[in-house]
Amino acid sequence: MIKLAVIGDPVAHSRSPELHRGFMEEAGIDGEYFAIRVPAGEVMGALRKMRDKEFIGCNVTYPLKEEALRACNVLDDEAVRIGAVNTIYFGTSLEKQNFIGTNTDGVGARLALEAIIGDSIALSRVGILGYGATARAILAQLSENDVYTFVWGRDQAKLNDVCQRFDARPWPHDNPPGIVISTLPPDAEIPSELAEELQPVDILMDTNYGERSTLRAILHRDVVTGEAMLEAQARASFDFWLAHLERVSPAESY
Numbered sequence: 001m002i003k004l005a006v007i008g009d010p011v012a013h014s015r016s017p018e019l020h021r022g023f024m025e026e027a028g029i030d031g032e033y034f035a036i037r038v039p040a041g042e043v044m045g046a047l048r049k050m051r052d053k054e055f056i057g058c059n060v061t062y063p064l065k066e067e068a069l070r071a072c073n074v075l076d077d078e079a080v081r082i083g084a085v086n087t088i089y090f091g092t093s094l095e096k097q098n099f100i101g102t103n104t105d106g107v108g109a110r111l112a113l114e115a116i117i118g119d120s121i122a123l124s125r126v127g128i129l130g131y132g133a134t135a136r137a138i139l140a141q142l143s144e145n146d147v148y149t150f151v152w153g154r155d156q157a158k159l160n161d162v163c164q165r166f167d168a169r170p171w172p173h174d175n176p177p178g179i180v181i182s183t184l185p186p187d188a189e190i191p192s193e194l195a196e197e198l199q200p201v202d203i204l205m206d207t208n209y210g211e212r213s214t215l216r217a218i219l220h221r222d223v224v225t226g227e228a229m230l231e232a233q234a235r236a237s238f239d240f241w242l243a244h245l246e247r248v249s250p251a252e253s254y
Contacts, residue, residue, distance in 0.1 A: 002031035003054060004241070006067075007038040008061035013210055014226070016059055019234045027242070042065045047088065047099055057089040057241050058213035059234070062185075065133035067102075072101035078199035079103045081165075082140050087237040089244045092112055101118055102240055104135050106141025108233025109181060109207070115228060116203060121172075122146040125177035127201075129153075129194075131162040134207055135183040150177055152194060178202040186214045205229070 002024075006016040012035060020033040036058075040043055043064050045047035050058060060068040065084035069075065079085050079101045086105050091098035113121050126142055127150045128135050135151070142149050143166050143173075153159045163169060176197045184190075186208055198204060198219055206215040209226035214250040216223040 001027060002056050002245075003034070003050075004031065004059075005034040005036050005050060005055060006058055006059040007036050007043070008064055009037050011035045011037050011041050011061060013059065013212060013240075015209070015230060016234060019231060021236060022236045023235065025050065038064060039207075040067065041065060044071045047071055047090070047241075051090045051097070055090060055245065056245065057087070059237055060086045060088065062133075064231040069101060070098040072099045076100075076102045078106070078137075082106070082133065082136045085135060086133075086137070086233070087240055089241055091244075094200065099166055100244070103137050104233040104236035104240065105229075107135035107236050108138075108229045108231075109138045109205075109233040110141045110145060112203065112228035113181075113203070116224065118206075120145070121179075124148070124179055125150070127177040127180040128168070128183065129180065130183035131155075131158050132183060136162060136166070136182060138183070139168055143167050146179075173197065176201060181205045181207065182215055183207050184215075186212045190218055202208075241254060 004020055005132060017033045017035050024031040026135050027203055040063055065086055068085040069079060069083060072088060082103050083105055085101035087102050089100040091100055097158050121123040122145050125148045128138055129150060129152045129154045133189060139149055149168040150171050151159060151163055151168050159170060178201055180201050201219055203224060206213045207226045208227060222235040
């Protein structure tokens with residue numbers, strides 16, 4: 001039996017256990033998936049404990065994605081560019097017990113948007129609210145798919161940095177993009193000017209979901225919540241684990 005988990009704080013709200021149990025059932029895999037609360041500053045210890053208990057990997061959610069990156073000793077190019085990890089595979093002894101990290105948040109957002117518009121996202125104008133780990137993952141994915149991206153945030157230094165890193169531009173108040181993705185936390189305050197500019201956009205996606213998706217109530221307009229993005233990134237994470245497991249001989253697998 002394989003064991004997987006999602007770590008974060010808070011984490012009780014996560015739909016990841018439900019989704020991954022479904023993926024395992026579809027694949028005919030005997031396994032379990034847990035939600036484990038891990039406070040900030042305790043990621044490395046938690047990863048070691050899970051590996052000792054024969055977990056094969058975990059997902060990582062807020063606020064642990066940057067800390068998880070530092071805990072990994074093997075990273076793919078996507079994780080390095082983003083500076084955050086949301087998926088970790090615990091290497092077997094064949095792989096020298098590595099923590100192998102990647103990030104699937106960006107591909108999850110792109111696939112969710114393309115399902116909504118029924119077409120490629122290429123050449124679209126997309127705005128991102130925020131510049132944290134999830135925002136950077138989305139910006140990295142969109143920049144690889146020829147999307148014109150714009151970023152809103154209060155901290156000018158952070159805004160300038162993320163725009164430079166991902167070939168994006170600051171938020172265009174005179175001509176807001178038709179597609180906007182909010183990566184802001186549920187309790188974020190939306191300035192009145194920005195709230196007005198978000199009213200006419202064609203698609204507004206909140207990366208939060210369930211009770212944590214508060215943008216609809218704040219703005220009093222239709223909002224696409226983060227369930228579709230979650231499902232797409234979860235599937236990508238599951239495929240990442242399977243790809244590693246398939247490269248490990250039966251004698252080395254858990």
